[in-house]
Amino acid sequence: MGKATPHVVATFYTTTAALAMQKAGVRHGLRGRLAPIPRQLSAGCGFAWREPAEGGAEVASAAADAVRAVLEAEGIEAEGVVLLDL
Amino acid sequence: MDLFTQKKGLALVGLIVGVGLAILAFLGNPSNMALCAACFIRDMAGSLKLHTAAPVQYFRPEIVGLVVGSFLIAVATREYRSTAGSSPMTRFVLGFIMMIGALVFLGCPLRMVIRMAAGDLNAWVGLVGFVLGVATGALFLKRGFSLGREYDTNKAAGAVLPLLLIVGLVISVATTVFVVSETGPGSKHAPWLAALVVALVVGALAQKARICFASGLRNAFLVRDFEMLLPIAGMFVVMVIYNLATGNFKLSFDGQPIAHSQHLWNILGLYAVGLGAVLAGGCPLRQMILAGQGSCDGAVTFLGMLVGAAFAHNFGLAGAAAAAATAETAAVAGGPAFAGQLVLVCGIVVLLVIGAANVRRQKAAASAPAAAKAPALDADEAAPAAN
Numbered sequence: 001m002g003k004a005t006p007h008v009v010a011t012f013y014t015t016t017a018a019l020a021m022q023k024a025g026v027r028h029g030l031r032g033r034l035a036p037i038p039r040q041l042s043a044g045c046g047f048a049w050r051e052p053a054e055g056g057a058e059v060a061s062a063a064a065d066a067v068r069a070v071l072e073a074e075g076i077e078a079e080g081v082v083l084l085d086l
Numbered sequence: 087m088d089l090f091t092q093k094k095g096l097a098l099v100g101l102i103v104g105v106g107l108a109i110l111a112f113l114g115n116p117s118n119m120a121l122c123a124a125c126f127i128r129d130m131a132g133s134l135k136l137h138t139a140a141p142v143q144y145f146r147p148e149i150v151g152l153v154v155g156s157f158l159i160a161v162a163t164r165e166y167r168s169t170a171g172s173s174p175m176t177r178f179v180l181g182f183i184m185m186i187g188a189l190v191f192l193g194c195p196l197r198m199v200i201r202m203a204a205g206d207l208n209a210w211v212g213l214v215g216f217v218l219g220v221a222t223g224a225l226f227l228k229r230g231f232s233l234g235r236e237y238d239t240n241k242a243a244g245a246v247l248p249l250l251l252i253v254g255l256v257i258s259v260a261t262t263v264f265v266v267s268e269t270g271p272g273s274k275h276a277p278w279l280a281a282l283v284v285a286l287v288v289g290a291l292a293q294k295a296r297i298c299f300a301s302g303l304r305n306a307f308l309v310r311d312f313e314m315l316l317p318i319a320g321m322f323v324v325m326v327i328y329n330l331a332t333g334n335f336k337l338s339f340d341g342q343p344i345a346h347s348q349h350l351w352n353i354l355g356l357y358a359v360g361l362g363a364v365l366a367g368g369c370p371l372r373q374m375i376l377a378g379q380g381s382c383d384g385a386v387t388f389l390g391m392l393v394g395a396a397f398a399h400n401f402g403l404a405g406a407a408a409a410a411a412t413a414e415t416a417a418v419a420g421g422p423a424f425a426g427q428l429v430l431v432c433g434i435v436v437l438l439v440i441g442a443a444n445v446r447r448q449k450a451a452a453s454a455p456a457a458a459k460a461p462a463l464d465a466d467e468a469a470p471a472a473n
Binding site: 013014015016017019020024033034035038039040043044045046047077 | 091160163177227231232235293301308446
């Protein structure tokens with residue numbers, strides 16, 4: 001188990017929205033990936049987008065803005081966007 | 087809880103659940119059926135006289151334990167969340183068809199793994215169908231399948247199924263109202279208190295580890311993540327050891343308890359379960375765990391499975407177990423009768439129709455603008471997500 005690093009995590013109400021984010025994230029050049037939703041965040045077994053945000057508060061804020069921008073541009077409904085060490 | 091966020095922890099959870107399964111098998115549950123969501127819901131339906139197949143009637147404490155174990159741990163760890171509203175009637179149908187498929191195969195995915203661990207090659211054949219079913223479901227997800235999101239509802243609503251099951255268990259233990267088989271699988275069971283305690287633990291662990299046979303494979307297909315398969319691997323290892331140690335391991339197609347070698351129907355039965363499970367967001371076991379943590383949609387799926395079990399035995403849809411010839415009776419090949427074959431094929435067609443009918447374009451599926459959801463960068467504000 002590697003050392004936990006900060007990630008911006010976007011969670012979704014449906015698997016469909018998560019899979020849409022997978023495509024959109026790649027298309028918009030995000031560095032993250034779709035992965036099972038962190039157990040700390042949800043009792044569900046769906047997916048979440050994990051965007052690396054290592055490098056301090058400014059980097060985290062920029063990563064969060066980038067994720068939100070993709071969500072908005074693609075009309076994808078997210079349940080939450082949070083910062084988490086994973 | 088760290089145990090549930092690390093790979094080693096998830097494998098350990100699988101080992102612990104596997105020990106629970108071994109205890110249930112040792113204490114008297116039917117052969118290669120230590121814990122089976124489909125078979126035990128079927129037995130419960132029989133005990134409630136929803137069907138009258140004499141060998142499969144018993145109010146299984148394990149079902150109560152799974153749901154209530156999930157409920158208690160979810161409440162204790164503040165993960166209980168009463169939700170509803172994600173295409174409930176469609177989920178009822180999915181539960182119904184999953185149960186028909188499982189009873190044609192003679193087991194849910196959990197029993198499939200238990201049978202595989204006992205050397206039952208028919209279960210390995212069934213695994214092919216299950217994998218194909220999950221893969222088909224994953225394709226629908228990639229094309230935009232969704233039953234819609236769940237919404238928060240009255241807190242008490244999510245507790246109804248756990249409470250009903252507790253009441254049923256009390257009636258079962260304290261009275262003779264419910265039917266109990268005198269012969270057959272329904273007559274074989276661990277002592278009720280032991281069964282309840284083991285199932286409570288398994289239910290709690292399954293809730294915390296998010297154990298789901300279908301989602302484990304779905305994640306492997308969709309995001310190449312194998313983490314959710316670890317608990318299943320843990321269970322399998324323990325059950326192999328248990329079966330080897332007790333002399334129950336027998337690598338063969340023939341002579342397996344409560345099984346048949348109709349390969350096509352084993353494959354199609356579990357194909358329906360795999361596909362239905364991905365569309366419903368969880369395998370039969372997972373549906374009970376979801377129901378326990380407050381999902382009314384999970385509870386509706388459970389009811390679909392209960393009614394499906396009743397139909398399966400009232401109308402001769404379930405597969406028959408193969409049996410060797412005796413002095414009095416001829417050998418039985420087992421498998422589903424024509425009615426079961428027909429209904430299963432129709433069920434698969436219905437699943438495909440449900441899959442196609444609920445494919446949505448992403449832009450249209452987003453019912454609210456993304457900007458409306460702009461939560462702060464604070465993990466404490468993240469609410470649990472629906473499937």
